Amino acid sequence: MGGRDFRRLTGEWGCLRRERRMLDFAEIDKYKENNRIEAKRAQGGFPQSLWETYSAFANTVGGVILLGVQELADKSFYPVRLPSPEWLAEEFWRKAEDKQIVSANILSPDQVRIVEARTGGEGSAEDGGGKERIVVIEVPRADRRKKPVFIGSDPYMGSYRRNGEGDYRCTREEVESMLRDADAGSQDGQIFMDLGTEALDEGTMERYIREYSLWQTKDSLEKPVVKEAFWEELGALAKDGKGQYHVTAAGLLMFGKTEQIIEKFPRFLLKYEEYGREAEEEIYYEPSEPDFAETETTEVMPGGWNGNLFDFFLSVCANILEDTRFASEAAMQEKSRKEAQENLAAGIREALANALSHANYYDRNGVLVRKEKEQILIANPGDMRVDAEAVLRGAAPDARNERISRMFHLIGVGDGTGKGLARIRRIWTQRGWNSPRLLEEFNPDRVVLILPLTKGEEERRKLEEKGRREYTEARNVPRLLDYLTDHVRAGIPELAQALGISEKETAGCIDLLLRDGIIMQEEETEGETYRLRD
Numbered sequence: 001m002g003g004r005d006f007r008r009l010t011g012e013w014g015c016l017r018r019e020r021r022m023l024d025f026a027e028i029d030k031y032k033e034n035n036r037i038e039a040k041r042a043q044g045g046f047p048q049s050l051w052e053t054y055s056a057f058a059n060t061v062g063g064v065i066l067l068g069v070q071e072l073a074d075k076s077f078y079p080v081r082l083p084s085p086e087w088l089a090e091e092f093w094r095k096a097e098d099k100q101i102v103s104a105n106i107l108s109p110d111q112v113r114i115v116e117a118r119t120g121g122e123g124s125a126e127d128g129g130g131k132e133r134i135v136v137i138e139v140p141r142a143d144r145r146k147k148p149v150f151i152g153s154d155p156y157m158g159s160y161r162r163n164g165e166g167d168y169r170c171t172r173e174e175v176e177s178m179l180r181d182a183d184a185g186s187q188d189g190q191i192f193m194d195l196g197t198e199a200l201d202e203g204t205m206e207r208y209i210r211e212y213s214l215w216q217t218k219d220s221l222e223k224p225v226v227k228e229a230f231w232e233e234l235g236a237l238a239k240d241g242k243g244q245y246h247v248t249a250a251g252l253l254m255f256g257k258t259e260q261i262i263e264k265f266p267r268f269l270l271k272y273e274e275y276g277r278e279a280e281e282e283i284y285y286e287p288s289e290p291d292f293a294e295t296e297t298t299e300v301m302p303g304g305w306n307g308n309l310f311d312f313f314l315s316v317c318a319n320i321l322e323d324t325r326f327a328s329e330a331a332m333q334e335k336s337r338k339e340a341q342e343n344l345a346a347g348i349r350e351a352l353a354n355a356l357s358h359a360n361y362y363d364r365n366g367v368l369v370r371k372e373k374e375q376i377l378i379a380n381p382g383d384m385r386v387d388a389e390a391v392l393r394g395a396a397p398d399a400r401n402e403r404i405s406r407m408f409h410l411i412g413v414g415d416g417t418g419k420g421l422a423r424i425r426r427i428w429t430q431r432g433w434n435s436p437r438l439l440e441e442f443n444p445d446r447v448v449l450i451l452p453l454t455k456g457e458e459e460r461r462k463l464e465e466k467g468r469r470e471y472t473e474a475r476n477v478p479r480l481l482d483y484l485t486d487h488v489r490a491g492i493p494e495l496a497q498a499l500g501i502s503e504k505e506t507a508g509c510i511d512l513l514l515r516d517g518i519i520m521q522e523e524e525t526e527g528e529t530y531r532l533r534d
Contacts, residue, residue, distance in 0.1 A: 025134075028069065029076045029119040030488040034532055035162050036062070039069040039077055042135070046091045050137075051102055051151045056160040056167040057139035058106055058149035059178065060442055063162065068134035069117070079117040079132035088135050089114060100153070104146045111138040144385045144398070147178040155179070161442055174443060177363060181385060186402035187360070188250035191238045192264060195247040197228065199260040200236070204311050208255065208411070215412040234410070235403035250403035253361060258307030267381075269366025270312045272319065275373070309356050309404065316352060316369050320376065321345050346413075347427035348376075351436075351449055353413045354421065355380040357405035364444045376451040383445040384438075421449070428452075437478070476501060476509050481518070481532070489522065489531040 023031065033039055038053045050065060057063035068082040082088065089112055096105040118131035142149050148170065151158035159170040159178070170178075180187060192199075228245050231237040236251025252261055253268075261268050321344075352369065359367055360382030370377040385398040399405040408414055421438065428436050434452035441448075476499060483498050484490060490498070496506040510530055513519040520533045 023064065023136075025115050025117040025136075027119065028079055028117040028134075031077050032075045032488075032532070033071060034485070035060075036485075037064050037066070039066045039071055041070045041080055042067040042082060042088060043080055046088060046095070050092075051095075052160050052167045053162075054102065054137075054139055055149050055151055055158065056162040058104075058142040059147055059159060059170070060141070060162045061440070062139055062141040065137040065139060066117075066134055067137070068132060078119060079134050081132055082134065085114045085133045085135050092135070092137060101151070103148070103150045103155070103158075104142070106140060106142045106146060106149065107137070111140070112136070144178070144181045145184070147182055148175055163442065168443075171443070173363075174445075177360060177382070177445065180360075180362065181382075181400065186250075186400070188248065188253060188401035188403045189235075190249040192247050192249070192252065193240070195252065195260060195264075197231075197237065197245055197247070199247045199252060199257060200231075200255045201257050201308060201311075204255045204308055205231075207314060208310055208407075211411040215410070234407060236407075248403065250401060250407065252308075253401075254309045254404055254407055256308050261308060265361045267364055267366065268361055270307070270309070271366060271368045272312070272316050273368070273370045274319070275370065310407075312367075313349075313352055313356060313408075317345075317349050320348055320369075320371055323371075343427050344431060347424045348451075349413045351376075351378055351421075351424050351451060353405070353408040355447075355449065357399045357401050357408065358382060358385075358447065360400060360445065365446055374452065374454050376453065377448060378451070379446055379448040381444070381446060383442060384440050384447055424451075431455075476505065477513065480506070480509050480513070484519065484530065484532050489524075489529040491524075491527050491529045495530075 023037075031037060038057075040047045040050060047067070050067075053063070053065055057065070066077070067088050068080055068085060069077050070080050072078050092112060095101045096107065113136050114133055115136055116131060117134045148155050148159040151160075156172055156175050157169070159175050160167045161170050161174065162168075228237055231251065232239060232245065234251075236248060236255060237245045238248050239245055247256065247260075249264070252264060355367060355369075355378045359380035363381035365379070365381045367381070368377070368379045370379075382400060385400065405414070421436070425436050428434070428451065432455045434454055436452070437450045439448040439450065440446070479499050480495055483495060492503050492506050492510065495510075496503045499506065510519070513530075514521065517533060519530050522529050522531060
């Protein structure tokens, strides 16, 4: 993922992150089609193209379909006279229940309704112009067990998703990924009958036993008796009918040898990068511009590692937490750095464990952890299986790899409730840093957790003086896009006041978004305004 792609991910997140957005139907003309709103005239009967949009919204993050609304030459909306809005609503419900038309009806009764819409132009309320009854269909994000939501009988031909350009037919890879996620079982529960205990790395297993012993036995130095039965109970091994042990996907990913992992997961990739320091070890590199692009970074952890998840987890946590910035000045003065780091260390460990537990190891891109001066980024392949905002509020995120999640829980990483991101946000708030953000991108699917390492006005001014563009992207651009999504158009003074930043900072964000084609400029009588590009 290049710098431009990451800006697109950051920008789209501001438009996508709310699953249900209330529209102002008294001023329908201020809206335009985007990746969350689709308008159809529907004057000639029920529009069959609706089902492509229905599928696309359901398979991404949801959206609103408006029947009885046309798009004018200037791309604005205008309500039109429908012969019978009631008939359209009834026809939608009838077709939505027909499995030959669409695979699943995911709507509740209150998500299809008839409303009065009108334009907000001067005098429209008095003369009744531009006022009509339209049908509003709010399509939620589908439960992963019902994905893919598809048209007809073939999920490979009838599954759609939504991006900035509109609805598109899913690739075979995307469909297969959704089908795997729809399975009730955990992805890491697969048993590899051709692999035995020889596929596991003994050194990694010893390191896990050490962590397990310290957590489970507290102050005792006595280790548990570890035999194949222990690893079976852990979920790393499974016994066949003849009493022979075989490796599970969880065991292979967590403790396996690199060659065997790549054999079963050809796209498996773990990468850790640091930016902003002089190269002291092979792991560090300093590109001309920080982005997610592929680099020639050496994939060697200090002290060595064996290419599996657990060694990666230990090495990355050690590298991040050795940074003296993670201890407060007060704690350093009191010589109690260990105590000061305890909660923060738990947050870092849980954030990484969450990514490893939720990653789709069949997908592209792999796991990437990147430590920069102002933030830590943790990216994993695969989409969110629960709405991201709900997860940040404390909803259980439905781990894709439940066994791996439990393995981390048994060594004290997380509490097993699945609410780690809400806890990480609390830790960051207590620390005084800016709040973590969770981003999502499709095709290829990727989830990125951004953990800012900045706080307060003084740090913000320092970053502004240094002209760090990545800080602006991570902090202000998504909020600006949120505002434009809600208010349609705004000028720089209005945006600056709404976001609580300077007009100079706002202008920098605007320039960035204009260059990337995410927004467009319009000339108004009161001055220049900006809106999302169609």
